[in-house]
Amino acid sequence: MRALFYKELREHRWVLLAMLLLLALGQALMLKGARMLGSPMAAFQQILTAMAPLMALVLANRLVVREYMGRTQLFLETLPVSRNQVLAIKWLLGMTLLLLAMAACFGATLFFARGKVVLTPHYVALVAIRSASFVFLCYALAFAVGLTGRYRYFIWSVLLVCIITANSSGQTDIANWPPFYLVQESMVYERINLPLSAVLITCAIAAALVVATFALALSTEGSLVVALSRRMSPREQSAVTISSLVLVMAISIIEARKPKPPFKLAHAVRSTSGPAVAVGIAGPAAQARQLADVLSSDLARMQAFLGLRSVPALTALPDDALDGDAFQRAVLPNADGVVVRASFTNSAFDREGFRAYALASWMQWHSRGAAAEESRRWLLDGAAQWLVARDLPQQQEKLALRAAFAARLLQAGPDGARRAVHEWLGVREELGPCLADALAWRMAASLAQQMGEPRFQALSRSLLAERPPGDARASLLDPGVGQLLAQAGAPDQAMLTQQFDRLFGAEQARLAGTLGRIVIPRTSFTAQRMAGKAFEVHYQVGSSAGDVAPFSVLYAALGPWDGEIPAETLARVDSVRSGVLPASFARGTRLFTAVERREALLGCSVRLAARRWDVQ
Amino acid sequence: MNAVELESVTHRYGKVQALDGLSLTVRQGEMFGFLGRNGAGKTTTLKLLMGLLRPDSGNIAVLGRSVKRMPSSLKQRIGYVCQEPNFYPWMTADQLGAFVGSFYPTWDAPEFQRLLRMLDVPRDRRASEMSGGTRTKLGLALALAPRPALLLLDEPTAGLDPVARREFNDQLQALQREQGTTVMFSSHLVGEVEQLAQRVGIVQNGTCRFEGEVGALRARVRRIGADADFTPGDGFARLRGDIWQAEPALWEQAGSLPGAVVETLSLEDIFLAFARTDSVLA
Numbered sequence: 001m002r003a004l005f006y007k008e009l010r011e012h013r014w015v016l017l018a019m020l021l022l023l024a025l026g027q028a029l030m031l032k033g034a035r036m037l038g039s040p041m042a043a044f045q046q047i048l049t050a051m052a053p054l055m056a057l058v059l060a061n062r063l064v065v066r067e068y069m070g071r072t073q074l075f076l077e078t079l080p081v082s083r084n085q086v087l088a089i090k091w092l093l094g095m096t097l098l099l100l101a102m103a104a105c106f107g108a109t110l111f112f113a114r115g116k117v118v119l120t121p122h123y124v125a126l127v128a129i130r131s132a133s134f135v136f137l138c139y140a141l142a143f144a145v146g147l148t149g150r151y152r153y154f155i156w157s158v159l160l161v162c163i164i165t166a167n168s169s170g171q172t173d174i175a176n177w178p179p180f181y182l183v184q185e186s187m188v189y190e191r192i193n194l195p196l197s198a199v200l201i202t203c204a205i206a207a208a209l210v211v212a213t214f215a216l217a218l219s220t221e222g223s224l225v226v227a228l229s230r231r232m233s234p235r236e237q238s239a240v241t242i243s244s245l246v247l248v249m250a251i252s253i254i255e256a257r258k259p260k261p262p263f264k265l266a267h268a269v270r271s272t273s274g275p276a277v278a279v280g281i282a283g284p285a286a287q288a289r290q291l292a293d294v295l296s297s298d299l300a301r302m303q304a305f306l307g308l309r310s311v312p313a314l315t316a317l318p319d320d321a322l323d324g325d326a327f328q329r330a331v332l333p334n335a336d337g338v339v340v341r342a343s344f345t346n347s348a349f350d351r352e353g354f355r356a357y358a359l360a361s362w363m364q365w366h367s368r369g370a371a372a373e374e375s376r377r378w379l380l381d382g383a384a385q386w387l388v389a390r391d392l393p394q395q396q397e398k399l400a401l402r403a404a405f406a407a408r409l410l411q412a413g414p415d416g417a418r419r420a421v422h423e424w425l426g427v428r429e430e431l432g433p434c435l436a437d438a439l440a441w442r443m444a445a446s447l448a449q450q451m452g453e454p455r456f457q458a459l460s461r462s463l464l465a466e467r468p469p470g471d472a473r474a475s476l477l478d479p480g481v482g483q484l485l486a487q488a489g490a491p492d493q494a495m496l497t498q499q500f501d502r503l504f505g506a507e508q509a510r511l512a513g514t515l516g517r518i519v520i521p522r523t524s525f526t527a528q529r530m531a532g533k534a535f536e537v538h539y540q541v542g543s544s545a546g547d548v549a550p551f552s553v554l555y556a557a558l559g560p561w562d563g564e565i566p567a568e569t570l571a572r573v574d575s576v577r578s579g580v581l582p583a584s585f586a587r588g589t590r591l592f593t594a595v596e597r598r599e600a601l602l603g604c605s606v607r608l609a610a611r612r613w614d615v616q
Numbered sequence: 617m618n619a620v621e622l623e624s625v626t627h628r629y630g631k632v633q634a635l636d637g638l639s640l641t642v643r644q645g646e647m648f649g650f651l652g653r654n655g656a657g658k659t660t661t662l663k664l665l666m667g668l669l670r671p672d673s674g675n676i677a678v679l680g681r682s683v684k685r686m687p688s689s690l691k692q693r694i695g696y697v698c699q700e701p702n703f704y705p706w707m708t709a710d711q712l713g714a715f716v717g718s719f720y721p722t723w724d725a726p727e728f729q730r731l732l733r734m735l736d737v738p739r740d741r742r743a744s745e746m747s748g749g750t751r752t753k754l755g756l757a758l759a760l761a762p763r764p765a766l767l768l769l770d771e772p773t774a775g776l777d778p779v780a781r782r783e784f785n786d787q788l789q790a791l792q793r794e795q796g797t798t799v800m801f802s803s804h805l806v807g808e809v810e811q812l813a814q815r816v817g818i819v820q821n822g823t824c825r826f827e828g829e830v831g832a833l834r835a836r837v838r839r840i841g842a843d844a845d846f847t848p849g850d851g852f853a854r855l856r857g858d859i860w861q862a863e864p865a866l867w868e869q870a871g872s873l874p875g876a877v878v879e880t881l882s883l884e885d886i887f888l889a890f891a892r893t894d895s896v897l898a
Contacts, residue, residue, distance in 0.1 A: 003718035011706065071702045077668055078698065079719045080691035221669050223629075 004081065004089050012062045019058055020101060023051050027105050031112050033586065040113035041127065041188045047105055048131055049183050053138045055101060059094040060142035068149060068229035077222070087217050091210070095139050102135050123191045130182040130195070133202045137179050140209035147216050149228035154240050158247065165251050178202050263337040265315050271296030275303065275311045282318030283345045291316065291344065291351075298355050299362065302387055305457060306363075306465035314362060315339045316354075324348030325434055325604050327357040328568055329364075338365045350604065352388050352395050356437065360384035363464050371464045375481040378424040381437050382444025383460050389441065396445075402438030402602050404511040405518060406431050407504035410439070417501035421493050425564050432596060432607030433567070443496075446503050451490060459488035518601055523609035525593045527585070527616065534584035535615045541578060541595055541608075550576050551597035552605075555583075558590040558612065565592055589615045617680045619644050619766050619798040620665060625674030626822075627660055634660040636822035637674070642800050642815075647792055649813025649830075650802040653891055657822040658802035659699070662770045665800075666696050679765055692720050695759030695767040695797075699774050701751050705744030709737050709754055713761065720762035728761035735787060749780040756784070760791060767792075769801035773808065785812055806884040816883075818890050825890045830883060835864040837886045841877040848873070859889045 009016075030043035067073045067090070076086055106128065110119060145152050145159075167174045175184050178201035186195075217225050232240065268278040269289045274296040279288040299311050317339060322328065324346035330339040340361050342354045360380055364372045371380045389395040410416040410427060419427050420439065428436040448456040462484045485492060491499065508515065521542040527535040539553050553573040556565055570592075573582065585591065594610035620642035627635040635657045642648040652658045663669045665678055667686025676683045681690050703712055709732055717723035732739055735753040743751060752772050759767055769788075773781040789812060792799050803809050809816055810830060818826040826833055839859050840848065848870055852862045859881070862870070871878040881889075 003715055007704075007715055011704065070705070072704050074698070075702045075704070078666060078696045079716060080688040081719060082686075082688065223669075 001081070001085070001089060004076075004086065005093060008063065008090065008093055015058065015062055016097065019055055023047070023055070023101055023105060026051060027108055031109065039117055039188055040109050041117060042185070044106060044109040044127075044131075045183060045185070045187050048102060048134065051105075052098065052102060052131075052135050053142070055098055056094075056135070056138040056142040059098060060139070060146035063090045063094050064143060064146040065149070065152065065229075068147075068225060071226075071229075073222075073226070083222050084214065084218055087214060091143060091213070094143065095136070098135055098139050099132065102131060106131065120191070126190065126194055127187060129199060130187050133199045133206075134179060134182045137202050137206040137209075140206040140213070144209045144213045144216070147213060147225050147228070149225065150230065150232045150236075151228060151240075154244065157244055161248060161251060165255065179205070260332075260334065260336040262313055263315055263332055263335040263339055265317070268315070275299040276313040277316070278313065279316045279344075280318045282320070288344070294351075295355060295358055298359055298388060302359050302362070305387060306461050308366070308465060311362065312365065313337045314358060316344075316358065317341045318344050320345060322346070323605070325350040325353055326567065327354055327433075329357075329361045338362050348598075350434075352392065353434065353437065353604075356384040356388045359387060366467055367464060368468055370466070370468050374423070374425045376463050377428070378420060378440045378443055379447075379460070379463055380440075381424075381428075382440035382442075382447075383464060385437050385441035386444045386448060398603060399438045399441045400507065401511055401514060402435055402604060403442035404504075404507040405515055405599075405602060405606070406435035406439040407442075408508055408515060409435070409520075411504055411508075417504060418497045420500060421497050429565065429592075430594075430607065430610045432594070432605060432610070434602075434604035435606060438604075442503065442507065443500055446499070447490065447496075450499070451488075455489055459485070459490050462488055514601065518599060520608065521597075523595045525591075525609065525613070530584060534586060535589075536584055537581040537591070537593070537615070539578060539581065539593070539595065541575075541597075549597055550574065551595050553579075553581065554592075554594045554596060554607075554610075555581055556592045557585065558592055560590070562590075585615045587616050591615055617644065618642060618677075619646075619679060620648075620800060621675070621677040622661070622664075623675040625661075625664065625676060626672045627664065627669060628672055634822055635664075635671070638819065638822060638824050640817050640824050640827055642798060645796055645798055646814045647789075647799040647812055648801070649809035649816040650800060650819065651804065651806065651809050651816055651887060652802070652819035653804055656804075656819045658804075658819060659770050660822075661819070662696070662768050662800070662802060665768055666694065667691060692722065692762065693765045695762065695764035697752065697755040697759050697767075697769045697772050699771045700748070701755040703743035703751065703754070706742060708740050708742055709757075710739045712743065712754065712758060716758050717761065722762045724761055724763055727763070728757060731757035731760055731791075749776045749784070752776065753784060753787075756788070756791075760795070760797070763795065764797060767797050767799045767801075769799065771802050771804070773803070773805070781808070788812065806882075806887045810883045818887060820890060833886060834880060834883065837861045837881060837889065838867055839879040839881055839885075840870055841879060842873070842875050855889045857889075859885070 026047050027043075030047050031040055033043070067076070073086070077083060110124065113119060145155050148155055163174060174180050178195075178198035181195060181198045182202060265278050265280055268280050269285055269292055270279075271277040271292040272289070273293075277292045277296040277299065279292040279295070281288050295314060295316065299314060302308075303311050315337060317330070319328070319341040320343050322341065322343040324343055325348065326343075328341040330341060332339060338358070338361050340354075340358050342357075343349060363380055363384065371377070385399060389399055407416070409431060410420065413419075420443065424440075427439075431439065447459075451459065463481065482493065490496075523541050524539070526538050526540075528538060530536050537555070541551055551574075553575060554570045555573075556570050558565070571583075573579070581593075590612060591614070592610070592612050595608045596605045597608070598604075599606045618641050620640065622638055622640040625635050625638045626633070638657065638661060640661070650658050650661065660669065664671055664676055665683065667683050667690075670684070678690065679693055681687075683690070704715075707715065713725070713728045713732075717725060717728065729739075731737075732754075735757055737750055737754045737757060738746075743754070746754065756769075756772065759769075772788075773784055776784060785808060788799070788801075791797070801812070813830065815827070815829050816833065817824055837855060837859060841858060848860065848862070848866075851866045852860050852870070855861055860870075867878050870876055
């Protein structure tokens with residue numbers, strides 16, 4: 001037995017050492033950043049969640065898969081040691097190593113946390129039990145799957161797909177599943193109660209996996225596991241690949257076709273005719289009904305323009321916490337339809353802007369998000385504004401002024417028009433929704449005028465009204481914007497860039513008198529190091545001496561892969577003078593910052609100095 | 617006490633009947649050749665004797681003990697060399713010796729070193745860097761160092777070239793003489809079995825067709841060249857074509873019949889005759 005134990009240690013010592021070094025490095029980094037996480041125990045929770053499954057996989061792979069794939073277990077079996085003894089030693093060795101590694105991490109965390117966190121024996125025991133149960137399950141699962149030899153990748157893939165599917169179905173949150181619940185945030189903060197049922201269920205699953213492991217390894221004198229460990233034949237590889245693809249496709253198609261109940265709002269007035277629109281009552285019912293009828297009429301016009309057979313119900317919810325020109329779209333995991341929010345009772349409520357926002361939201365729903373892709377998003381924003389404003393000369397004048405001002409801001413930097421065509425989401429983030437919508441309207445209206453309405457209609461239908469399949473086929477069937485522009489007889493993107501460049505210049509010249517009256521204050525953000533290692537961010541608007549008109553500072557800490565920033569995730573500080581953001585940031589934090597101020601001449605909020613930058 | 621006893625043993629791999637009522641006996645101290653075509657059931661029989669497989673039915677006794685539940689103490693008295701030893705590729709011969717030796721209370725480390733020298737196996741070379749022949753010889757050294765009472769060899773020379781095969785066989789004979797170990801080895805090479813074995817068992821389709829000394833086998837199976845209408849009398853049984861089996865005393869009688877010529881056969885001819893018939897030599 002001892003020989004086998006030492007053999008395993010000797011055979012895998014370098015991999016074990018590398019894993020332990022990685023663990024130590026991860027632990028050190030997490031503890032270093034523990035202040036940002038709120039608690040050193042949160043650092044342990046994160047390292048446990050990431051490293052326990054990884055180490056379990058590596059250990060099981062080294063101890064089991066390598067033995068069977070290398071067929072060296074045949075040599076072991078000829079020695080005077082039974083098959084179940086070999087298996088038990090391997091299982092216990094891996095489990096012990098994993099538990100020791102995690103216990104070392106836990107010990108280091110407790111050492112680091114002393115004096116910073118109240119560490120009662122009860123609390124330490126709670127965290128230890130939760131962690132050990134999770135580690136037990138991770139290793140039992142990795143070991144059992146490792147015995148399935150050549151099918152292990154397939155089984156991992158199926159498990160992963162099942163978990164993702166269950167999570168995305170919206171019916172259940174995997175964070176609340178017993179094994180995951182043990183290591184979620186409550187592990188750090190729960191000091192009184194042990195989630196006994198979660199611990200018991202996790203241990204029961206792990207124990208069942210251990211039983212299954214031994215049953216699999218010992219059945220038919222171990223020949224089943226030996227057979228599983230052989231390499232796949234080309235035919236088998238093809239079958240597994242095809243069945244994996246079929247599984248993914250089937251799940252995505254079933255998910256896409258699963259009917260969701262329509263969103264229902266109890267206290268609402270509904271449109272009297274046309275497409276169904278419900279508006280939540282925030283003020284006088286007659287006002288809400290009027291809005292419902294207007295929105296319904298807009299939907300009907302859009303339905304005719306885009307040639308759609310039917311439109312889903314649109315619901316408008318009142319939200320007094322929003323500014324008059326700020327709109328939001330609700331995410332509906334368990335219901336169907338389009339739900340938008342605005343402050344209807346706000347004296348500055350931008351009714352036409354909201355109508356266009358509702359249309360754009362509906363088009364996003366209809367195209368399953370395809371219309372909101374960066375390459376075509378300007379047309380989505382512009383077409384929605386164009387549809388609302390086409391019979392409203394006053395609205396067109398307002399939009400034209402805003403668009404000219406937006407063009408002035410945009411062309412102050414390099415590649416103004418090119419960025420509007422190719423990098424619309426960045427432009428939209430810099431200008432803010434009000435100016436960006438106006439600029440998009442200018443571009444769409446110009447294109448409609450140039451092409452003539454029938455061809456512009458055809459272009460809008462192909463770019464915005466196609467409803468792709470709600471599964472993996474969508475990416476295969478998308479022809480691309482360039483091809484759709486050519487099919488509709490529209491100028492290509494290079495030509496559009498040139499045309500818009502000239503258009504923006506001409507509009508600024510036409511409205512130069514009005515634009516000249518709009519003052520753009522100097523705005524800046526700077527990071528300054530605090531007493532510790534954190535930074536505070538100072539903002540300065542206008543001259544440092546005097547007060548300026550009221551403005552809002554918007555900011556958000558970004559992840560490495562964050563794309564478009566949803567409006568509701570932006571933190572906001574209202575102010576009339578320069579100051580400091582009410583948060584501290586670690587070095588290297590990616591920040592988005594901007595200043596928004598209400599511009600009376602334009603009738604909307606103007607975003608200034610918007611940018612993404614690293615704190616240092 | 618016999619070293620090995622198999623009685624009506626059957627074993628099935630799914631739909632394939634590997635052994636179908638195999639009965640066999642290997643005596644203490646003898647070198648027993650186990651002869652059969654590929655797939656005849658030789659490896660299955662040896663794996664059953666090592667306890668790596670369990671029989672579906674029948675009885676197996678090794679060194680006087682049943683192997684239904686192979687205890688480690690019994691396994692410690694058996695040496696086993698398979699056709700393609702799967703050693704840990706990163707281990708050297710010395711490391712393998714230390715590893716394997718720890719499982720045997722009777723492990724003789726000096727003997728292992730002597731065997732390595734004798735078999736010309738480099739001590740400090742990794743298994744992954746050894747040729748197939750050297751690995752087989754290393755397997756033999758590992759199997760002999762604990763001084764087993766029974767040595768099971770599963771086609772040990774299958775992957776060796778003729779020179780290496782001859783060397784291996786010579787050294788095996790010398791070691792068997794020296795240690796007096798009971799050796800049971802399987803092979804489909806008739807010449808090899810004829811050279812090494814004192815007794816042979818011929819297995820075909822999972823059944824033992826013959827078990828006994830090579831000389832006895834050759835005395836009982838001969839070719840009778842004769843006219844087409846020649847028919848021997850009672851006591852003769854046709855194996856295949858003009859190859860007959862009979863008690864040795866009857867061959868003189870057959871040779872005296874008009875037109876009949878009785879020829880002795882090589883073991884290979886006899887094996888080929890068995891390989892193409894279902895007859896069992898009584």
